[in-house]
Amino acid sequence: MSHSSKTLSMTQVLVCGAAIVTLSMGIRHGFGLWLQPMTQSLDWNRETFAFALAIQNLTWGVTGIFAGMLADRFGAFRVIVGGALLYALGLGGMAYATTALQLSLSAGVLIGTAQAGTTYAVIYGVIGRNISASKRSWAMGVAAAAGSFGQFLMVPTEGFLIDFLGWQQALVALALAALLIMPLAWGLREPHFRGGAGHFREQSIMQALREAFRYRSFQLLMAGYFVCGFQVVFIGVHMPSYLKDQGLAANVASTSLxxxxxxxxxxxxxxGVLGQRMQKKNILAFIYLTRAVIISVFLLVPLTPMSVYVFSAVMGLLWLSTVPPTNAMVAQIFGVAHLSMLGGFVFFSHQIGSFLGVWLGGFLYDRTGSYDIVWYIAIALGVLAALVNLPIKEAAIARTPLPQGA
Known part of the structure; x- marks a missing residue:
C-alpha cells in the first residue's frame, strides 16, 4: 500500500483489535450466568433481568451509530477509551443495583453504550482503513474469531468468579478487567488521522445515509441481521435457564455457552476466509437456513447433555459467522469512508432483534411457563432471513463522480 506510513501494521491492528473484542464481547457473553443468582438474591422475576439486558442491546444498537460516526471522524482510539470507562462504571453499578431502574441504567444504558464503543463497528472501521480489500474479509474474520475465543475463555472464567467470589464481587472483578481495554486502544491510534484519511470522503454523513437507505440491498442486509440478533441473544441469555428448567445440571449450561x-x-x-472467495450473500443465506434446521432438530430430539453439546457446537459454527460477511459486504458496496457508521446502522437492526429476542424470552416465559413459542419464532425467522439475503447485489454501488474540486 502506497500510504504505508499512514497506516498501522496489519499485525498490530489485528492483535490489539482482537484483544479488545475478546474482553468486550467475552464479558458480555456471560451475562446469562447472573440471571438466576441476581433474581433469586434480590427477589426479582426473570423479566426484570431480561428487560435490563434488552435495554442493553437496544442502547448498544442506538449508540453504535454515533460511536461509528465519531470513530470515522476522530479515529477509533478516543471512542474505545471512553467505552472502556463506561464499561467499568456499568459493571460496578450492576453489582450494587437494588432496584429494576438501577439495573436498567447500569447493566442496560451504561454497559450498552460501552459495548458500542469497544466492539465490531469501531474495530472494523480501523481494519477497513488499514487493511487492503484483498485481505479485508479475512481480517474481519480473524477479529470476530478472537471475540468468539473471548466467549470461550471468559464464560467459564465468569462462572468460576461467581462461584468463588459471589455474584456481586464477580461483577466488580470484571469492572477492573474492562479497564484493560484502555492500554490496548493505544495500539489502534491511527497516525495523521483525518476523517477517513487516505479514503476521500466525497460524501457528507447525510449523503452517505441517504444513498444506503434508498439502496434495496442495504435494506435486505439489515432485515437479515435483525434475525441474527433475535436468535443469538435469545439463546445466549435464556439457554442456561432453559436447561436448568429441564432438570439438567448447572455445569451443562456453562459448558454449552x-x-x-x-x-x-x-x-x-x-x-471470513470464504468471504474472499464466494458471494457473501450466499454464505449468509446458508447460515440462516442452517440455524433454523438445527434449532428444529434440537427441539425434536430428547434433551440430554449430549444433545445440548452437539447443538451448541453446531450453533457455535453459525453464531457470529454472519459478522465478517455482513461488514465486508457493507465495505464492498459503499467503500470504507463511512464504514463504522453504516456498520453501526446494520448493527442497530441486529440489536432491535436482540432486544425482542431477550425480552420476549422473559415475557413469554413468565406468561406461559415455557420458552416454546420463542423457539418457534426463532425457526421461522431463520427461514425468512435466508430468503431475504438471496436477492442482495453485493457489487460496488455505481456513483456519479462529483465535479473536480467539489
Whole structure:
C-alpha cells in the first residue's frame, strides 16, 4: 500500500483489535450466568433481568451509530477509551443495583453504550482503513474469531468468579478487567488521522445515509441481521435457564455457552476466509437456513447433555459467522469512508432483534411457563432471513463522480 506510513501494521491492528473484542464481547457473553443468582438474591422475576439486558442491546444498537460516526471522524482510539470507562462504571453499578431502574441504567444504558464503543463497528472501521480489500474479509474474520475465543475463555472464567467470589464481587472483578481495554486502544491510534484519511470522503454523513437507505440491498442486509440478533441473544441469555428448567445440571449450561464460543472461533474465521472467495450473500443465506434446521432438530430430539453439546457446537459454527460477511459486504458496496457508521446502522437492526429476542424470552416465559413459542419464532425467522439475503447485489454501488474540486 502506497500510504504505508499512514497506516498501522496489519499485525498490530489485528492483535490489539482482537484483544479488545475478546474482553468486550467475552464479558458480555456471560451475562446469562447472573440471571438466576441476581433474581433469586434480590427477589426479582426473570423479566426484570431480561428487560435490563434488552435495554442493553437496544442502547448498544442506538449508540453504535454515533460511536461509528465519531470513530470515522476522530479515529477509533478516543471512542474505545471512553467505552472502556463506561464499561467499568456499568459493571460496578450492576453489582450494587437494588432496584429494576438501577439495573436498567447500569447493566442496560451504561454497559450498552460501552459495548458500542469497544466492539465490531469501531474495530472494523480501523481494519477497513488499514487493511487492503484483498485481505479485508479475512481480517474481519480473524477479529470476530478472537471475540468468539473471548466467549470461550471468559464464560467459564465468569462462572468460576461467581462461584468463588459471589455474584456481586464477580461483577466488580470484571469492572477492573474492562479497564484493560484502555492500554490496548493505544495500539489502534491511527497516525495523521483525518476523517477517513487516505479514503476521500466525497460524501457528507447525510449523503452517505441517504444513498444506503434508498439502496434495496442495504435494506435486505439489515432485515437479515435483525434475525441474527433475535436468535443469538435469545439463546445466549435464556439457554442456561432453559436447561436448568429441564432438570439438567448447572455445569451443562456453562459448558454449552463455552462450546458455542469455541466453535464460533472456527465458524467466524471460516466465514471470513470464504468471504474472499464466494458471494457473501450466499454464505449468509446458508447460515440462516442452517440455524433454523438445527434449532428444529434440537427441539425434536430428547434433551440430554449430549444433545445440548452437539447443538451448541453446531450453533457455535453459525453464531457470529454472519459478522465478517455482513461488514465486508457493507465495505464492498459503499467503500470504507463511512464504514463504522453504516456498520453501526446494520448493527442497530441486529440489536432491535436482540432486544425482542431477550425480552420476549422473559415475557413469554413468565406468561406461559415455557420458552416454546420463542423457539418457534426463532425457526421461522431463520427461514425468512435466508430468503431475504438471496436477492442482495453485493457489487460496488455505481456513483456519479462529483465535479473536480467539489
Amino acid at each position: 463455552a462450546l458455542i464460543g469455541l466453535f464460533n472461533v472456527f465458524g467466524t474465521y471460516a466465514a
